Amino acid sequence: MLSTIPLENQAFISLSNTREDILSGKYSAKDLCLHYVKKIKSEDRFNAFLEVFEASAMQAATVLDEKVSAGFKGKLTGAIIGIKDNLCYKDHRVSAASQILDGFESQFTATSVQRLIDEGAIIIGRLNCDEFAMGSSNENSSIGGVKNPLNTEYVPGGSSGGSAAAVAAGLCMATLGSDTGGSIRQPASFCGIVGLKPTYGRISRYGLIAFASSFDQIGPLTKSVEDAALLYQVMAGADPMDSTCSIKPVEGSIKSSKPRTFAYLQEVMDSPGLHPDVKAAFKHKLEALTSAGHTVKGVSFPYLDHMVPCYYVLTTAEASSNLARYDGVHYGKRSAASEDIPSTYFNSRTEGFGPEVKRRIMLGTFVLSTGYYDAYYSKGQKVRQLIKSATDAILAESDFIISPTTPHPAFKTGEKADDPIALYLEDIFTVQANLAGNPAISVPLGKTAVGLPFGIQLTAGSFKEADLFETAAQI
Numbered sequence: 001m002l003s004t005i006p007l008e009n010q011a012f013i014s015l016s017n018t019r020e021d022i023l024s025g026k027y028s029a030k031d032l033c034l035h036y037v038k039k040i041k042s043e044d045r046f047n048a049f050l051e052v053f054e055a056s057a058m059q060a061a062t063v064l065d066e067k068v069s070a071g072f073k074g075k076l077t078g079a080i081i082g083i084k085d086n087l088c089y090k091d092h093r094v095s096a097a098s099q100i101l102d103g104f105e106s107q108f109t110a111t112s113v114q115r116l117i118d119e120g121a122i123i124i125g126r127l128n129c130d131e132f133a134m135g136s137s138n139e140n141s142s143i144g145g146v147k148n149p150l151n152t153e154y155v156p157g158g159s160s161g162g163s164a165a166a167v168a169a170g171l172c173m174a175t176l177g178s179d180t181g182g183s184i185r186q187p188a189s190f191c192g193i194v195g196l197k198p199t200y201g202r203i204s205r206y207g208l209i210a211f212a213s214s215f216d217q218i219g220p221l222t223k224s225v226e227d228a229a230l231l232y233q234v235m236a237g238a239d240p241m242d243s244t245c246s247i248k249p250v251e252g253s254i255k256s257s258k259p260r261t262f263a264y265l266q267e268v269m270d271s272p273g274l275h276p277d278v279k280a281a282f283k284h285k286l287e288a289l290t291s292a293g294h295t296v297k298g299v300s301f302p303y304l305d306h307m308v309p310c311y312y313v314l315t316t317a318e319a320s321s322n323l324a325r326y327d328g329v330h331y332g333k334r335s336a337a338s339e340d341i342p343s344t345y346f347n348s349r350t351e352g353f354g355p356e357v358k359r360r361i362m363l364g365t366f367v368l369s370t371g372y373y374d375a376y377y378s379k380g381q382k383v384r385q386l387i388k389s390a391t392d393a394i395l396a397e398s399d400f401i402i403s404p405t406t407p408h409p410a411f412k413t414g415e416k417a418d419d420p421i422a423l424y425l426e427d428i429f430t431v432q433a434n435l436a437g438n439p440a441i442s443v444p445l446g447k448t449a450v451g452l453p454f455g456i457q458l459t460a461g462s463f464k465e466a467d468l469f470e471t472a473a474q475i
Contacts, residue, residue, distance in 0.1 A: 110207020
């Protein structure tokens with residue numbers, strides 16, 4: 001018998017709880033999907049959703065109800081999930097929040113998305129983001145920026161700002177984002193939720209519109225560590241469609257009460273840009289971990305100031321190569337002013353790309369150009385190896401590297417819009433995991449005196465997500 005309690009009065013608890021409710025017949029997937037469709041339409045004042053897939057979502061929910069009646073018990077039965085607008089979903093539009101892909105419809109589904117669907121998840125819509133995932137505030141979207149649902153005068157973080165805002169506002173149960181230098185963890189911190197960047201190669205990138213291929217990773221944004229772990233378990237694993245995807249078996253969940261060793265970077269604690277409320281809460285957490293029997297130690301990491309420059313040299317180079325395919329010829333926007341092949345390329349790209357994407361394409365083309373390749377790109381790869389080696393050395397002696405996720409809470413919309421360097425420095429604590437390829441998770445830590453949330457980040461050894469979830473849940 002279906003529940004007589006209106007769905008709007010039933011608070012979302014967890015993905016597993018939703019699954020149990022639908023399997024037990026408390027309510028139907030169709031009713032649940034309709035509830036969230038209505039909720040998005042009436043409550044999305046934040047520009048989080050670019051499009052609600054109402055027709056396909058309702059159809060999927062109807063089919064799911066029939067499958068449940070026939071005995072289907074998928075791990076994500078009834079999960080209402082939004083996807084960042086750089087993940088492909090067959091027969092649905094995807095644009096990476098860019099005019100260059102205006103009107104483009106995907107011909108296939110990303111592996112990560114398909115694996116969620118196979119376990120009973122319903123994809124409810126595509127979410128706003130910084131154009132081609134290039135940004136730390138979600139102000140670079142060509143469709144307009146996203147507002148932080150906790151305080152609409154502030155940014156939600158980026159580039160997965162729409163994904164974070166949708167979860168924080170309760171517009172769907174969980175979302176997928178992509179993380180190239182912190183684009184899942186930073187908005188998770190700003191919006192007070194959980195965000196995971198898995199080990200590079202742990203989740204297939206097939207169907208993800210590329211920004212920087214050796215950095216990009218798909219991951220979940222959720223209300224809890226439990227939900228993040230569940231989505232990760234479903235998505236992770238080898239994929240013949242992605243040659244960079246690891247064939248290592250996916251670890252199951254663990255339960256451990258043994259004391260852990262946490263290393264914090266002394267340079268982070270001494271950083272002049274660390275917000276006093278963030279620093280105080282972080283120090284308090286370190287003291288609490290010590291009191292609980294864990295080992296906390298400060299370590300030196302001399303490359304902190306080199307990480308962001310290294311990251312931007314390498315990622316812009318990869319972006320320059322990846323975005324060359326958007327030329328106004330094959331798909332997406334073609335300028336009306338095109339008269340021949342050169343003008344088609346020039347005008348379509350000039351009109352289709354936003355200023356930040358153009359900036360990074362030009363930077364990347366410069367560092368790859370003759371006479372500058374060795375001075376910038378080649379040197380950047382050597383610095384990346386130094387950072388990875390130093391990170392691995394710390395994690396050989398410690399279970400986790402612990403740090404604030406961001407130096408400060410969310411900032412006001414427009415506050416840093418005219419200073420790209422300030423926005424690039426937003427990634428100072430998160431880029432290490434992408435440069436080294438390690439998994440990292442952001443969980444809520446506290447709030448400032450004015451109620452803005454901020455997070456704490458754990459980074460673990462490669463493919464040690466199970467350890468990460470177990471400890472993050474305790475924290």
